[in-house]
Amino acid sequence: MRERGRFNAPLRRMSQPLLETRDLTVRFGGHVAVDSVSCGFRAGELTAIVGPNGAGKTTYFNLISGQVRATAGRVLLAGQDITRAGAAERTARGIGRAFQLTNLFPDLTVLENVRLAVQARRGCGFTLLRRAADLSGLAAAARNIVTRVRLDRVETARVSELSHGDQRKLEVAMLIALDPAVYMFDEPTAGMSMDEAPRVLDLIAALQADRTRCILLVEHKLDVIRTLADRIVVLHNGRVAADGPPAEVMESDVVQEAYMGRGLDVA
Numbered sequence: 001m002r003e004r005g006r007f008n009a010p011l012r013r014m015s016q017p018l019l020e021t022r023d024l025t026v027r028f029g030g031h032v033a034v035d036s037v038s039c040g041f042r043a044g045e046l047t048a049i050v051g052p053n054g055a056g057k058t059t060y061f062n063l064i065s066g067q068v069r070a071t072a073g074r075v076l077l078a079g080q081d082i083t084r085a086g087a088a089e090r091t092a093r094g095i096g097r098a099f100q101l102t103n104l105f106p107d108l109t110v111l112e113n114v115r116l117a118v119q120a121r122r123g124c125g126f127t128l129l130r131r132a133a134d135l136s137g138l139a140a141a142a143r144n145i146v147t148r149v150r151l152d153r154v155e156t157a158r159v160s161e162l163s164h165g166d167q168r169k170l171e172v173a174m175l176i177a178l179d180p181a182v183y184m185f186d187e188p189t190a191g192m193s194m195d196e197a198p199r200v201l202d203l204i205a206a207l208q209a210d211r212t213r214c215i216l217l218v219e220h221k222l223d224v225i226r227t228l229a230d231r232i233v234v235l236h237n238g239r240v241a242a243d244g245p246p247a248e249v250m251e252s253d254v255v256q257e258a259y260m261g262r263g264l265d266v267a
């Protein structure tokens, strides 16, 4: 089974951002939700995107993943313009947006869901008709990922039976199975209990250990950001209000004056 080498060669050219947005803008009626955002994200970098509610964080993700079409500006992946590509093509080219539960098969088991994602990535589509040898290879790869995200104790449970925390972990597992160049997580710990959240964050930290991918993380908890992020981009009214290393951005006037104790929780 041949795997697609979609982005491996360009990845080695570390001087070039793996993902870049240039003057990326979207207008909804009279409202500019994302306003001329220019940012480059390098392989190996985990960037936290923060900002108050309505700042444009999710919309920025939607513009990168292709769920929303830009009014102006460009999105480049490994130097190639993907602004006109649809969401499915961007996924195939390596933009990985965390799966929403609606993308999972609720009546299949954890292992079966992950196996289908491994299969999709290997270019054989979401079909169950494979040769036995292929199937055992897919099953082994899926089991490996399921163990990595520590869902092996529920691997034969149906998705509909999982706890909220385990469902979020499964979203991460599905994304790992697709092996994207760019991982995008939008509030991955939202609605999770205090003991579940660190496990999902550990998974994201483990992804960072593979310095060939870039990770974008929208997260409200400042302590999490401080621990995980290499860089923080602050969005405010759709614009970049600050961008730099965590210590610098946390101390910047814009965060101190406008965000501390307001848009972000300091939990």
Ligand SMILES: Nc1ncnc2c1ncn2[C@@H]1O[C@H](COP(=O)(O)OP(=O)(O)OP(=O)(O)O)[C@@H](O)[C@H]1O
Pocket (backbone or CB within 6 Å): 028, 033, 051, 052, 053, 054, 055, 056, 057, 058, 059, 060
């Ligand atoms: N499809 C849409 N049509 C019209 N307005 C939209 C659309 N999507 C987002 N918006 C508006 O764009 C702005 C940015 O929303 P967005 O969801 O990106 O914010 P956010 O930073 O993710 O906020 P939160 O922290 O609450 O998740 C908001 O004013 C929102 O109402």
Ligand SMILES: [Mg+2]
Pocket (backbone or CB within 6 Å): 057, 058, 059, 186
């Ligand atoms: Mg949002």
